[in-house]
Amino acid sequence: MKKLLAILIASLSLNVHAATGQANSSAVIMFLLFIAGTMGITYWAAKKTRTASDFYTAGGGLTGFQNGLAIAGDYLSAASFLGIAGMVYVRGFDGLIYAIGFLFGWPIVMFLIAERLRNLGRYNFADVTSFRLQQKPMRVLAASASLIVITLYLIAQMVGAGKLIELLFGIKYHFAVVIVGVLMMVYVVFGGMTATTWVQIIKAVLMLFGATLMVILVLATFNFNPDAMLAEAVKVHPQGLALMAPGVSLSGNPLNAVSLGLALIFGTAGLPHILMRFFTVANAKEARRSVIYATSFIGYFYILTFIIGFGAIALLVRNPELFNTAPDGSFNILTNLIGGTNMVAVHLANAVGGSLLLGFLAAVTFATIVAVVAGLALAGAAAISHDLYSNVIAKEPVTEQQQLRLSRIATAVLGVLAILLGILFETQNVAFMVGLAFAIAASSNFPVLLMSISWRKCTTRGATIGGFIGLIVASLWVIFSSTVWVDVFGFAESITPFPNPGIISIPLAFVSIWFFSITDKSAQGKKEQEAFDALTVRSQTGLGVSSASLH
Amino acid sequence: MNKSNISAEVLKKISRHPQYKQLLKKRSLIGNCFFVFTLIVYNAFILFLGFAPEAAGKPLFVGATLSIGIFLGVLICLLAIILVVLYVTVSNRVFDPLINNIVKDVL
Numbered sequence: 001m002k003k004l005l006a007i008l009i010a011s012l013s014l015n016v017h018a019a020t021g022q023a024n025s026s027a028v029i030m031f032l033l034f035i036a037g038t039m040g041i042t043y044w045a046a047k048k049t050r051t052a053s054d055f056y057t058a059g060g061g062l063t064g065f066q067n068g069l070a071i072a073g074d075y076l077s078a079a080s081f082l083g084i085a086g087m088v089y090v091r092g093f094d095g096l097i098y099a100i101g102f103l104f105g106w107p108i109v110m111f112l113i114a115e116r117l118r119n120l121g122r123y124n125f126a127d128v129t130s131f132r133l134q135q136k137p138m139r140v141l142a143a144s145a146s147l148i149v150i151t152l153y154l155i156a157q158m159v160g161a162g163k164l165i166e167l168l169f170g171i172k173y174h175f176a177v178v179i180v181g182v183l184m185m186v187y188v189v190f191g192g193m194t195a196t197t198w199v200q201i202i203k204a205v206l207m208l209f210g211a212t213l214m215v216i217l218v219l220a221t222f223n224f225n226p227d228a229m230l231a232e233a234v235k236v237h238p239q240g241l242a243l244m245a246p247g248v249s250l251s252g253n254p255l256n257a258v259s260l261g262l263a264l265i266f267g268t269a270g271l272p273h274i275l276m277r278f279f280t281v282a283n284a285k286e287a288r289r290s291v292i293y294a295t296s297f298i299g300y301f302y303i304l305t306f307i308i309g310f311g312a313i314a315l316l317v318r319n320p321e322l323f324n325t326a327p328d329g330s331f332n333i334l335t336n337l338i339g340g341t342n343m344v345a346v347h348l349a350n351a352v353g354g355s356l357l358l359g360f361l362a363a364v365t366f367a368t369i370v371a372v373v374a375g376l377a378l379a380g381a382a383a384i385s386h387d388l389y390s391n392v393i394a395k396e397p398v399t400e401q402q403q404l405r406l407s408r409i410a411t412a413v414l415g416v417l418a419i420l421l422g423i424l425f426e427t428q429n430v431a432f433m434v435g436l437a438f439a440i441a442a443s444s445n446f447p448v449l450l451m452s453i454s455w456r457k458c459t460t461r462g463a464t465i466g467g468f469i470g471l472i473v474a475s476l477w478v479i480f481s482s483t484v485w486v487d488v489f490g491f492a493e494s495i496t497p498f499p500n501p502g503i504i505s506i507p508l509a510f511v512s513i514w515f516f517s518i519t520d521k522s523a524q525g526k527k528e529q530e531a532f533d534a535l536t537v538r539s540q541t542g543l544g545v546s547s548a549s550l551h
Numbered sequence: 552m553n554k555s556n557i558s559a560e561v562l563k564k565i566s567r568h569p570q571y572k573q574l575l576k577k578r579s580l581i582g583n584c585f586f587v588f589t590l591i592v593y594n595a596f597i598l599f600l601g602f603a604p605e606a607a608g609k610p611l612f613v614g615a616t617l618s619i620g621i622f623l624g625v626l627i628c629l630l631a632i633i634l635v636v637l638y639v640t641v642s643n644r645v646f647d648p649l650i651n652n653i654v655k656d657v658l
Contacts, residue, residue: 093607096624097600100631104593107634111586115642230616244618245608246600254601261597265590285647288639295635299628306625537565540574541650543657 026359027168034367038187041198045191052403055192056123056382057279062197064286068293070197071277073204075102075268075298077372078365079160079434081207081305085345088309090334092233092243095309099302101261105268106295113269114291115284116453116539124382125275125445129452130391132531133460134524138448139387141467145444146272146383148471149437150376151421153273154414156433157376158422160342161369167339168346168362174423181419184374188381188411193280196374203367208297210349210357210364211304217352218311226307233313238334243313256498260435263502267438270445273379284542305345312344315351322347373418381410432483435500439478443470443505451513453539456532459525462517470509477501564657574649581645585638589631596627 049055062070080102088095121127126142158177165176187195222228234241268274278287313333316322322338323331337343346365350358385406390398398406448467451458478484480495517525538544565571600607600620607620 093618093620093624096621097597100593100596100624100627103628103631104589107589107631107638108586110635110638111582111589227615227617234616241608241616244610244616245620246604254598257597257601258594261593265593285643288642292635292639296632299632303625303628306621533566534562536575537562537571540571540578541565541653543561543565543654 026356027362028359030359030363031169031366034363035183037202038183038195038199038367041202042187042191042195045195045198048194049190049192052123052386052400052407054194055404055407056276056378056386058193058197060280060282062280062282062286064281064289065293066197066201067277067281067286067290068297069204070200070280071274071290071294072297072301073200073207073368073371074274074277074375075294076204076207076301076368077157078164078368079156081211081301081368082160082164082342082345082365084302084305085309085312085348086341086343088306089312089344090341091247092237092239092310092313093245094247096306097246097257097261098264099305101264102268103295103299103302104265106291106298108265109269109274110288110291110295112450113453114278114287117275117449118278118281118284118287119539119542120453120535121279123276123279123386124379125272125449126383126387129448129463131452132528132535133452133458133463134528135391137460137464138452139391141448141464141471142272142445143383143387143392145270145440145467145471146387147380148475149270149272149441149445150380150383150414151417152433152437152440154373154376154380154418155421155425156430156437157369157373158418159425159428159430161366161373162422162426164342164369165366167343168365173426177419177422180370180373181415181422183370184377184418185412185415187370187374188377188415189408192407193378196371196378197280199367200371200375203364203371204297206360206364207368208301210361211301211308214345214349214352214357214361215304215307215311217357218307218315218348221311221315221352229307229311229314233310236317236333237313238332243310253498255503256500259498259500259503261502262506263435263439263442263500266442266446266502266506268441270441270449271437272383272441272445273375275445275449276375276379276382308345308348311352312348316344316347319347319351322351377411377414377418380414381407384410384414429487432478432487432499435483436475436478439474439501439505440471442502443474443509444468447506447509447513451510451517453535455517456529457517458513459517459520459522459528461520461522461525462513462515465516466509466511466513469512470505473508474501474505477505561657565653568653568656570649570652570656574646574653577649578646581638581641585634589634592627592630596623599623 053059084095084099087098117125117128120131126139129142130138158180161180162173162177165171166173187199219226219229234243237243281287281290317333320329320331323336324338325331325336334341337347346358346361349361385403389406390403444467447470448463452463477496478501481499482494483499485491485494608618611617611619611622
């Protein structure tokens with residue numbers, strides 16, 4: 001670990017020219033402080049991580065407030081912060097649509113699954129889907145969909161991370177990807193969920209603090225009159241007043257917009273790394289409380305992000321040094337921004353708060369990436385060791401210690417995989433990957449989870465076939481859509497009429513689960529339907545719940 | 552993982568408990584109302600933007616730059632938070648006492 005730090009310091013001091021083209025030692029110092037702090041946490045957490053329950057659920061003793069912060073931390077990835085701020089900067093209104101979709105996933109999680117999930121499961125959501133249905137097929141399905149979702153998410157995070165860190169700290173792309181991968185492995189392998197959660201909580205607090213400070217500074221420039229800020233933004237942006245209205249991404253095809261919306265709001269309820277967080281609290285009541293805090297923090301943060309996006313339009317233009325200017329000093333605020341439009345929040349920090357705030361935001365962004373990647377790796381490790389190995393592959397019962405060891409190996413493998421994928425996809429356009437991850441989560445994990453806990457007649461056959469149909473249709477649809485078929489593979493025309501599969505694949509998964517369940521006349525299917533009463537009693541009252549907390 | 556640690560006897564007792572039936576009924580009714588309301592609000596907003604983008608782009612009041620659409624968008628973000636808080640309040644007031652009574656009676 002010391003060696004790693006030494007390499008980091010050496011490389012950072014060699015590359016002091018950051019994105020803005022000036023030395024930014026405050027970014028490097030804050031970044032090193034963050035690493036030192038989180039290493040301390042990992043050391044402390046490592047001593048506490050003895051059992052599989054510690055590793056996967058931090059012992060299950062978090063409060064709703066802590067867990068709400070950790071969920072917000074997982075949800076507010078660098079992509080959603082920088083990405084949405086950048087989208088508002090370029091297209092104004094349309095940036096809101098994604099944010100609102102992401103946020104509305106939370107009421108859905110609350111009303112449909114949060115408490116029942118906590119009452120039925122122990123480590124991850126596959127515990128819940130296999131509660132009364134057959135272990136093997138349900139675990140294989142859950143692990144397949146989860147690993148695909150996690151891999152897509154990981155690629156998007158790693159590529160984004162590499163690019164960002166390259167810009168922020170002037171480190172080479174490959175090296176940046178390796179740093180993220182190695183740090184993540186250290187957190188997860190040694191500190192498990194305890195370290196991952198505390199890194200996430202600290203990062204969420206820093207991020208909320210940094211964004212709040214930025215918004216105050218931005219609004220202060222306009223005497224705390226948001227309308228004056230918007231008026232200024234409309235004046236300097238090439239799109240003018242059109243910024244205030246929905247643009248092509250919606251009005252072009254309302255069906256596509258609704259389809260995207262469905263994937264966004266139902267996808268959250270199927271994201272394995274988010275669902276896993278519900279097992280880190282003691283009971284359903286705390287799970288409920290987590291959702292209040294998570295929704296409030298996420299909603300608050302998105303509102304800040306809009307202001308940051310519009311504020312950036314109004315203010316960045318006053319700082320020509322942030323742009324690649326033509327010889328005559330002119331520049332286009334959209335195409336000439338140094339580092340591209342994903343960097344608007346970072347540039348704005350510099351414009352309103354100087355290099356200290358820039359350094360702070362850069363360090364927090366880096367922390368965000370590592371923390372989100374760690375959460376993903378943990379969910380992936382659970383799918384591999386808890387679902388696939390312990391419950392499907394192993395012939396004999398697996399001990400806690402074996403499971404723990406295997407989870408750590410799985411994490412290390414996922415870390416190496418993340419680094420390799422990050423390098424492999426460096427030059428690819430990966431913007432569609434988070435959308436695809438949401439679409440698959442909404443079309444496979446979510447229908448299976450919901451039907452298995454709320455519909456008596458659901459059988460293993462129905463859930464397995466329906467879940468795989470949702471998974472396959474959503475994946476194929478995106479591959480044959482304009483975002484991949486045309487933009488990535490370079491074909492002239494897309495095969496699917498619009499890019500987002502949700503409006504087709506989500507109902508299709510539900511209908512398939514229904515159809516293949518009601519036509520299932522097997523004795524096994526009958527037994528599963530009869531087991532629904534026991535499931536309902538436990539999911540409703542929490543009686544018989546296996547507390548993750550053993551202390 | 553063990554399937555369930557509740558004995559068949561306790562299970563039977565709970566299933567016959569009058570307040571358990573009440574709990575199931577109330578929870579599914581209230582939960583579904585919240586869910587359907589959320590879906591309608593969200594999709595209505597998206598469809599409004601999709602089919603009437605000009606209307607969404609109109610200023611909120613004369614002389615303002617802030618448009619109706621952006622104002623509604625921020626309101627809808629707040630609504631998501633309010634819905635969750637409201638649901639949890641209902642859960643604490645309505646469901647939890649029922650659950651506590653059931654657990655007290657059968658154990």
